[in-house]
Structure formats: structure tokens, C-alpha cells
Amino acid sequence: MLKKETKIAIVGGGVAGSSIALYLGQLGLNVTLFEKESSLVSGPPFCHLHAGGNLYREISDEQCVKLLKQSIDFLRFYPFIVDYRPTVIVLPTSDSGTPDALLPRLELLKGEYEALITANQNNEVLGESADYYTLYSKEQIEVLKQQPVVSKPQTCDEWMIPVAKNIDLDKVQFPLIMVQEYGLNLFRLAAGASLALEQIDNVTLRTKTIVSNIQEECNADGWRITYIKDDETYYESFDYLINAAGFRSGKIDDLLGVPCKRMVEFKAAYVSQWKSCSDTLWPEIIFHGERGTPRGMGQFTPYPGGYFQLHGMTKEITLYEDGLVSNTALSCQPQLGQNFIEKIEKSWSQEETDQRTKSAIKHLSQFIPAFSQAQVGSKPLFGAQQIPGDDPTLRVAEVSFPAARYARCEIVKVSSVIDMIDTVIEQFIELGFLDRSVQGKRDVEYLTGLTEADITRYAEVLCKERDYPISLGNRNVSSKH
Template sequence: MIEKKAKIAIIGGGVAGSSAALYFGQLGLNVTLFEKDASLVSGPPWCHLHAGGNLYREISDAQCITLLKQSIDFLRFYPFVVDYRPTVIVLPTTDSSTPEALLPRLELLTYEYKAHIAKDPKNEVLGKPENYYQIYTKEDIKRLREKELPKTPKTSDEWMVPVAKNIDLDKVQFPLIMVQEYGLNLFRLAAGAEMTLESLASVTLHTNSIVYNVQQNVETEGWNISYVKDDESHTESFDYLINAAGFRTGKIDDLLGAPCKSMVEFKAAYVSHWDGCEGTQFPEVVFHGERGTPQGMGQFTPYPGGYFQLHGMTKNITLYEDGLVSNSLVSCQPRLGQDFLDKIEKSWTQEETEKRTKAAIEHLSQYMPAFNNATVGSKPLFGAQQIPGDDPTLRVAEVSFPRERYARCEIVKVSSVLDMIDAIAKQFVELAYLEDNIIGKREFTDTIHLDEPSLRKRAESVALKRDYPRALANRNISEKIL
């Protein structure tokens, strides 16, 4: 029996905080979301689902199976964020492994995907299970090189044509592997979350608001939260606190005296523009490699208009010296160096933007020589990421509960957010905030209908206000992969 409408405070409007506010606000709880920036979802860069963890050879099969399930949930929850294009996995000739070594895991994931569909046909969101992955021999790639570039690719072969025309056949191992690993658009999620939360009467959205103190309310067993907005200080009382402050999560832990063990890693992805291919739709292409070496993994993520987001897991591109730090004995908050904080809170220098973006272009053009004429497209996408525990390779984490009526969000990948919400919902059931039949249910999200022109306009506005090209707020024309 629900006796009263609980007041929920959420600190941090990134993917975790915004999703929790949207979910619990839809259920009618009284939710207040505090975000220090002017808009939502402005944290570290992300660009794709992890529908099986195929980008990470080093993680366990168990983590991959979890990522597959979470990706299906995320895609169903946020369909307006998805860019329906596949990902091509490539092993360079310099890599110590072989493409064949990836196949057992892909078979396992295909089996798991079929099982999810058997449980609920609506889980068929990654295409047909028999097309979850496909292999392309050298002969296949040579054949596709002779095809015309399709304007709106629909089949796997059509998506592979631009890769076939641009990849250096002598620098990569065969077969190449195409996986139904779709893209995600950060700016569309920011826009859609804002539009939805603004429409919910049960949600109060405080942007440009900084929480500076949290104290337990002895009478109610809840929390008193003090914050500054519009140069005025306010204090409000809440029944439950969700800490979704991202890489600043430790600051809230310190206020509460909560136990902790975590790391923070600074991350950056580089935006390039490839003249002459504005009308070509590429899949994402991932070149495997050993992290931290000159041949570290490279990621080539397409956007409309000839823009590409680039990662290079080398020390002069994406990985930074001293960019991974742990919490100390005296504070839960890992301390990044001032140069990283300056990037996050102020801006990048033009010199570093040019240097690292050009290094990323050079890294990818090892395998796609024509890409060498790409140029800097904008400042990098960047931010810092919280990693719970002490394992920097961890890819699956959701939430912990170190204090009564307190949840600490610990997602490492955006697709973990629904499992995080389910775990918090279980606490809400125990506290009689929600009925016990709500766990895992998402049906109400089918009622969220965003007007596409309005969503696109808002997403482009978010991108432009953050000094990024409006093209990064859009997705490819194709809506389905056959």
C-alpha cells in the first residue's frame, strides 16, 4: 500500500540522473533533478550501444552477455537516440590475435540474442538474430569494391561497400566481421530527456544549480539538500537521494561519510571532417589493438555531413598520462590534475585540439589511406568517467547502496542505466514508494512520443551551444538494417 508520494532528489543530470528522473517521474514520484550545467547529458563522450561487448576483447563472456541484455533494454527505452547502422570489426596484420578467435563469442551472443527474442518478441531490436554478425572474406571485399556507393544502405553488403573501397587490404586480416552494433546520439538524448522532463508535472528540473551540502534529516530519516541557483541559496528536504554526479560522485560521498572505492578516468574523442564524402554513409569501423601501445584500438564513428568521431587507444590520442586516478584514504573523490579540470570546466587549447585530432586521423589512416586528408572538425568531445572499484577494464556496473535511502549510480556504459533503475526501484518497493509489480516494467515508455522536427531542432541547438557542428546532433537517413 503506497501511503504517500515520495520526494526523490537526484544530483547530476547525465545519462544516469536524467534516465532515473524520466523513469521515476513517469511513475508519478515527486522527483527533483539538480544539474550544475545549463543542459542535460554533457558528460564523457559515448557514441554506440555495446550490444555484446564486441569492442572489448579483454572482458569476460559474462560481461558481454550482460551488455547485450542491457543494450536491448536501452534501445527499447530510448529508440529516438539510436542510429541504425552496423559496426565492422577489423584486426590489423600487426595484431597478435586472429578474427577467428572472435567467432566463439559471437556465436554465444547470437544464441543469447535468440533467447531474449524467445522471451519477448519486442526484444528483436538488433535485426534478425541470424544477421547479428556476418563475416566478409578478402574476395568478398574485392567484389564489393566494384559496387557503386549506395545513397541509403539497407543490407549488410551495402553498408560494407564504403569500407571495401577505402580499406588497405594489405594492412588487415581477413575475414572482416560486421556486427549489429548500432550508434547512439548524445545530443538527441540530451534534447529528448529535457523535452520529456519539462513536460512531466511530477518532475522539477533545476539546471544551473550547484549542490553544496547534504545532511541527514534526523526526524524524517531523509536528506536536507542545500544548493545555489541564480545566486541564491536554497535548502529542501527529500525522502531519498540518488547520487548521479558522474566523476564528481565522490564529493557527495564525502558529505555523507559513505564508504567508497573508485577511480576516475579522463576521456576524449576527436571530431574530424572528411571532405568529399559528405553523402557517403559509413558503418562504424573498429580496428582492434593493444591498449596503450602505438597500435592501440582505433574507432571510426560516422555522423552525417562527412563528420567522424575518432578514438585511438594510444597515449598521444585518447589515453592521457595521469588521466586515470583513484580515490585516497581521506576522500572518496579521485583528484584529476588541474589541466584535465581546465579542459572540462573551461576549454581546450587550439594547439592541443589540432595535435591530438591530427594524431587520431593519422592513426586511422594507417588502414584507410584516403582518410589522411581529413581535417579537424571541432573541439573534442570529452569528459571524465567514474569507474567503481579498482579494475580499469570494468565495463559492467550499475549502482550501490552505501547508506540508508541513498543510491550511488556507478554506470560505466550508458546501456547499464536500466539495470541501475531496476535496482533502485527494488529499494523503492521496500520503502513503500512503489508497488511491487513495477520492477522491470517499461510499458509506460511507449507513451513517450517526441515530435521529430522539434527533437531535431532542440538537439541541434544543444550541439551549437556547446560549440559542436549541428551535424553531430543528427543521425543517418537509414532507419532499419535488413
């Protein structure tokens, strides 16, 4: 089936690096995963299963369809990280677009989802295709506004009740649109991936480790990696190198001298707590808007315990001046300003945390007036995201092979990781590392054997270690699994 001595080095233990380590490890390959931080999956925040890309009006239908397929694959691979609640798409009255303009794409996605289910019944993970999206007129919302909140909502109408009761109906266009795009939990993915990898004997985890140099072996059939751990320098040889270093991917490219073109964007989401809503289960709500203006998109993402993760696509909230940078002819690594590096590697000031979180609360309160009572919940969720090429609106990217025995993984959305794995597996088959019989196999027994209690317990530990409320590691009680 494979060459037992084949050794694979993966640099970076984020979603891409951890996922491919899991997959290759369960196939029996000898894998070493290098991670700079003390735990896995500690990069830029993610919270949303983009099963159709309905957050992004500006991207192509082709990208949306691909995001739908990738999201289904990702949900099937990591079911324990999904928060099964819908998303409500709202267009403010101040927005230049209309809800009707979104309908052709929604119909396209509904048809694509139906086709995926027809091809494989196991793809029916977003509910029935007929329910992929639901429209709500103002009259329907007025009726729901009179209904009592349901403690464990199951139907679209039950999920919509808190929205109907709290949203300013004079500031939004109708119909409102509910889509089956669910939530994703970063801490639960980190917990599950870590627990699974610890069980695989042929996977070595090297956390708190810095890769300082990489050189091609003299016979050009592998790589010699120099790394530093506990102030000691070590050397090790590998047959294949996978660059999953996230926004630091360019540093690896520079060591290898390969061609590149990429951008890096600093990202932050803000954590608030609305104590009076601690027992209410909400859908996610997206208020569309023009990026970079005071009317930029608002994202209202619920967690248990009245915590809400907030995005506001304005320069006072999520977007930063000089927060998007490109590489130069001299280096593959785009250079973020020192103020961003300090946030990533050290800490946020309390002043900036308070200022930007309160700005985010104010931004969402223009549509949900009672949310003005919310308070700062913790430091922000943050990190830097690599974007291959020169298109900042790109949302679908996976992997490239700029040199022999070298894969550069640059996912933009976490759901792209399964396509990334499939492409790497195809190359490993061609190199003779694996037999073709493994192609297309998706189940990882080390993941399916994890218990809900163990995942939740470890996710809460990671929240504490990273100074976040433990609620951020939990699912809402209405989740299916």
C-alpha cells in the same frame, strides 16, 4: 500506488540522473533533479551501443552477455537516439590476435540474442539473430570493392561497400567481421530527455545549480540538501537521495561519510570532417590493437555531413598520462590533475585540439589512406568517467546502496541505466514508496510521445550551444525510425 508526498532528490543530470528522473516522474513521485550545467547529459562522450561488447576483447564473456541484454533494453527505452548502422571489426596484420579467436564469443552472443528473442519477441531490435554477425573473406571484399556505393544502404553488403573501397586490404586480416552494434547519439538523448522531463509536472529541474551540502535529517528518515543557484543559497528536505553525479560522485559520498572505492578516467574523442565523403553512409569501423601502445585500437564513428568521431587508444590521442586516478583513504573523490579540470570546466586550447585530432586522423589513415584528407571538425567531445572499484577494464556496473535511503548510481556504459532503474525501483517498493505492480514496466509515455522533428530540432540547438557541428545531432537517413 505510492505515497504522494514522497520526495526524491537526484544529484546529477547525466544519462543516469535524467533517465531515473524520467522513470520515477512518470510513476508520480515528486522528483527534483539537480544539475551543475545549463543543460542535461553533458558528460563524457558516448557513441556506441555495445550490444555484445565486441569492442573489448579483454572483458569476460559474462560482461559481454550482460552488455547485450542491457543494450537491447536501452534501445527499447530510447529508440530515438539509435543510429541504425552496423559496426565492422577489423584486426590489423600487426595485431597479435586473429579474427578466428573472436568467433566463439560471437557464436555465444548470437545464441544469447536468439534466446532473448524467444523469451520476448520485442527483443528483436538488432535484426534477425542469424544476422547478428557476418564474415567477409578477402575475395568477397574484392568483389564489393567493384560495386557502386549505395546512397541508402539496407543490407550488410551495401554497408560494407565503402569499407571495401577505402580500406588498405594489405594491412588487415581476414575475415572482416560485421556485427549489429549500432550507434548512439548523445545530443539526441539530451534533447529527448529534456523535452520529456519538461512535460512532467511532478519533476523539478534545477539546472545551473550546485549542491553544496547534504545532512541527514535528525529523525534519520531523509536528507536536508543545501544548494546554490544564482548566488542564492537554498535548503530543501527529501525522503531519498540518488547520487548520479558522474565523476563527481565521490564528493557526495564525502558529504555523507560513506565507504567507497572508485577510479575516475578522463576521456576524449576527436571530431573530424572528411568533406569528400559528406554524402556517403559508413558503418562504424573498429581496428583492434594493444591499448597504450602506438598500435592502440582505432575507432571510426560516422555522422552525417562527412563528420567522423575518432578514438585512438594511444597516449598521443585518447589516453592521457595521469588520466586515470583512484580515490584515497582521505576522500572518496579521485583527484584529476588541474589540466583535465580546466578542459572540463573551461575550454581546450586550439593547439591541443589540432594536435590530438590530427594525430587521430593519422592513426586511422594507416588503414584508410584517403582519410588523410580529413580536417579538424570541432573541439573534442570530452568528459570524465567514474569506474567503481579498482578494475579499469570494468564495463558493466549500475548501482549500490552504501547508506539508508541513499542510492549511488555509477554506470560505466550508458546501456546499464535500465538495470540501474530496475534495482532502484525494487528498493522503492521495499520502502513502500511504490506498489509492486509497477515493477518491470518500461514504457515512458513522455518519451514515446516525442516527435522526430522536435528531437532533431532540440539536438541541433544543443550542438550549437556547446560549439559542435549540428550534424552531430542528426541521424543518418538510413535509420529505421
